[in-house]
Amino acid sequence: MKKIEKLAELINEIEALMNVCTRCGSCQSVCSVYGQTCDEADSARGKIVLLKALGKKIFQNPKKVQKRLDCCLLCGSCGFLCPNGVDIFEIFLKARVILAEFTGLSASKKILLRQILAKNNVFDHVCDLGSKYQNILLKHADNDLNTSCSRSFSPLPKNRYFVDIAETSFKKRVELKKSYKSYKSYKTDSKRVLFFVGCLTDKLYPDIGDAVLKVLNYHGFNVIIPEEQGCCGMPSIAGGDLYSFQKLVKHNIDIIKKEKFDYIVSACPTCIFAIKKIWSLFFEADKKLKEEIKKIGEKIIDINEFIVKKTVSDFPDEKKAKENIIKMTYHDPCHLKKSLNVVNEPRILIKQNKKYDFIEMEDSDRCCGMGGSFSITHYNISEKIAEKKIENIKKTKAKVVSTACPACMMQLSDALSKIEDKIKVKHSIEIYADSLKESVVSG
Ligand code: SF4
């Protein structure tokens, strides 16, 4: 069988999912990429039409379809709004895998995804080196946002600001601070909570990890942090690499299975979404593994949602704004709102911090333009999308923008590094942790 026929056959395996689309076009209005390019092929509807044409062999240029599929933030805004419930993630991710297998992964993706990301020790080591030598390619730019920009000879996008890799990762901090070892000691009868850290919290934002620990300790939970947990696999599957994705999923399942816990929490909605909804899509034939994924998926919950719903705390709704109080606004991460339906809980928690006066921004759930590697490979579009978000932040006159996703924090920090106003970026759990007295349950 000719290769193109095999490809068409594979694409047709997801045809039933694509046939749910009635081409109504509603998804165009919420697609930030389409909003910038005004190109039908960049909307969800356009991408589905191209894929179907490839399946029917009407269109025979897989590389062009792949290019269009890659021009997507995987934000899920289209699927969230779609009146017919088209499963955008299943279609786009499966199509990315099929096309990557057909065209072959680039050498750089193979190294990055298979030799670095999928190997925990190597990834840790590379990030350690990165933290020591990052200023060879990058020049420190902003102390408040902790960002650096590209040097003239660097291959990275010239006008992008990158959040610095932490000198000591969260997992290293845990290793170094003996008091954190309490997470394995089960001193009380309280519920056991496994903390799925995620790469960005670990390598870029260890303070978020500290905040999660403080909050869990404050509310009396026993915390478990398996040291060997790895990446959730989302960058792999978004890059079309089934091999490294499956390797990471199996690795994480093995690590999680060893522990006894009541819940799993994370401060990264993309990790939660991947575990809850994406992992099982790529193990359809393996019933045992699917069952294990289902059990893990049922236990994992966003840290904001967990604190609001699973503690007996009373969270007063509003407070009186005082003069000279710091204005703060909130950005809804796409994967948290549109994929996990968590909207109010981060707001409830950040309002507990009396230092801040909360102001809702316009279009708080409009995508910030991050989209993982999209913000590097399609930086010109990503940057423009972020500019709109920054305009809305500025209108609130906020001095702090809170969100509940480390990836959104990276994107906001990039865009805010370019403006004169000093606006800080904080995770909602950091703001809540800052409102608490020191842990009542000591480590
Ligand atoms: S909103 Fe849904 S049904 Fe309508 S064109 Fe977009 S994907 Fe298709």
Ligand code: SF4
């Ligand atoms: S996932 Fe986001 S960027 Fe991609 S087509 Fe849908 S709305 Fe557009």
